[in-house]
Amino acid sequence: MSNSKQAVPDTLPLLRERIDSIDSQIQILINERASCAQKVAEVKLAEQGGESVVFYRPEREAQVLRRVMERNEGPLGNEEMAKIFRQVMSSCLALEKxxxxxxxxxxxxxxxxxxxxxxxxxxxxxxxxxxxxxxxxxxxxxxxxxxxxxxxxxxxxxxxxxxxxxxxxxxxxxxxxxxxHHHLLVSPNINSEDVTHIYSHQQSLAQCRAWLDRYWPHAERIAVSSNAEAARLAAEAGRSGRAIAAIAGEVACELYGLLKVSSNIEDRPDNxxxxxxxxNQDVPPSGKDKTSLLISAKNEPGALYRLLEAFERHGVDMTRLETRPSLMSRWGYIFYIDFVGHYLDEDCRAVIDELRERASEVKVLGSYPVAVL
Ligand SMILES: O=C(O)C(=O)C[C@]1(C(=O)O)C=C[C@@H](O)C=C1
The missing domain is CATH 3.40.190.10 (Periplasmic binding protein-like II)
Known part of the structure; x- marks a missing residue:
């Protein structure tokens, strides 16, 4: 934009005049972008036709956001700028579908x-x-x-x-x-000292275990289906004067009109x-992807070793391995494996082919862009 190189005025009216002028240019450009997205939708409809048209393209969105961050020169931070573009794309996609x-x-x-x-x-x-x-x-x-x-x-x-x-x-x-970030929440008409029960999702209770042991050792912890449900129950209890607290996040706190008794009570600050x-779609490579697999291993000695060895030999970086009992056989296992790369990458494809020879089942759960924001 030509104005970006002009000297910045230093009086309030002139600065606001400049902001108004920039805003109107941004607005025109955003609408130009939205018109392009509408055209993209028409092209997709013409190329893919009918019911099967894929409007949302995660790989493209990841590339757009990564580029925004790479070229950003400030003063707005990279993440802040990406969030703005995140919303612009969200509006454009809503216009498509x-x-x-x-x-x-x-x-x-x-x-x-x-x-x-x-x-x-x-x-x-x-x-x-x-x-x-x-x-x-x-x-x-x-x-x-x-x-x-x-x-x-x-x-x-x-x-x-x-x-x-x-x-x-x-x-x-x-x-x-x-x-x-978890907070201890109560209804505004409740005295927090009267609290006898603390509701939350079982994972949230676990994430605050040490804090609860220290500050609320006598309150009964009750696991419910979600922390938002805990917040709803605390608000409902408050209306009938029952002193129930919830552990939940900011959005639930606002939604149910609760008060924060204590903030950021999670045991680990990097939680x-x-x-x-x-x-329903296979996502093409974005240039920085991850793949998740579900593998049913044969129940025999060295089965896991033979699976993992393939990653090592092809230099594919495994980022996660989870084991779940198989429901099919008593001591059989299912492994969930995440690794860096897209299933269409040559080295990843070689690993998957070898795993297929060594395991009873290999299901590619998906290749997808590494989280940008
Ligand atoms: O490039 C596309 O396929 C678009 O539909 C455009 C656009 C965008 O606004 O940039 C919108 C939605 C898609 O998820 C990806 C990108």
Whole structure:
């Protein structure tokens, strides 16, 4: 933009005049961009036709956001700038086709927070009561994509999510990481000293275990289906004068009008949860990808060693290995493996081919862009 090189005025009216002029140029450009996205939708419809058109392109979005961060010169920070573009793309995609996103609800969960971080705000939110319902909603076509938690840096893996992939044909289309801050919340009319019960999701209770042992050793901890549900229950209890506290995040605190008794009570300050985006599409390479596999190993000595050895020999970087009992045989196991690269990359393809020879089942759950934001 030509104005960016001009000297910055130093009086308030002139600065505001400059801001008004820049805003109107940005607005024209954003609408020009939106018109391009509309044209993109027409091209996609013409090329792919009918029901099967794929409007959301995670690999392209990741590339756009990475480029925004790479070329950014400030004074706005890279992440701040990327968040702005995240929302611009979200609006453009909604113009192509409004996206209905199912997530582990109710409203106010960290999973909803993750969905908004990944897709931007221009989505239709569809809160589901359980992880397998998120899968079903996307499988049935009622939602375009789903968002589910998969692992937490303090508490480890979310078994329900891993288990849901056994019988699902859904693919992982993306990942998103969210820093998790927990707060102890009560209804505004409740005296926190009267609290006898603390509600939260079992993982959140575990993530605050040391803090609870120290400050609330006598309060009974009650696990409920989500921390947003805990916040809802605390608000409901407050209305009838019962002193129940909840452990939940910022969004749930605001949504249910609760007060923070204590903030950031998680035992580890770097407490982070990773979420997966599930959908019906294979995502092409974005240049910086990850792949997730589900492997059913033969129940024999050295089976795991032979699987892992293939990664070592081809120089493919494995980032995660989880084990779950197989439901098919008593002592059989299913391994979930994440590695760096796309399944279409030559070295990754070689590993997958070898794994197929050595395991009873290898399912590629998806290759997807490494989280940008
Ligand atoms: O490039 C595309 O395929 C688009 O549809 C455009 C666009 C964008 O706004 O940049 C919008 C949605 C897609 O998810 C990716 C990118």
């Amino acid at each position: 409004p996206m209905r996103i199912a997530f582990l609800g109710p409203e106010g969960t960290f999973t909803q927070q993750a969905a908004l971080k990944h897709f931007g705000k221009s989505i239709v939110s569809a809160p589901m009561a359980a992880i397998d319902e998120v899968f079903r909603e996307v499988e049935s076509g009622a939602a375009n994509y789903g968002v589910v938690p998969v692992e937490n840096s303090t508490e480890g893996v979310v078994n329900h999510t891993l288990d849901s992939f056994r019988d699902s044909r859904l693919k992982i289309c993306g990942e998103v990481e969210e820093r998790i 982070t949860t990773r979420f997966l985006i599930v959908g």
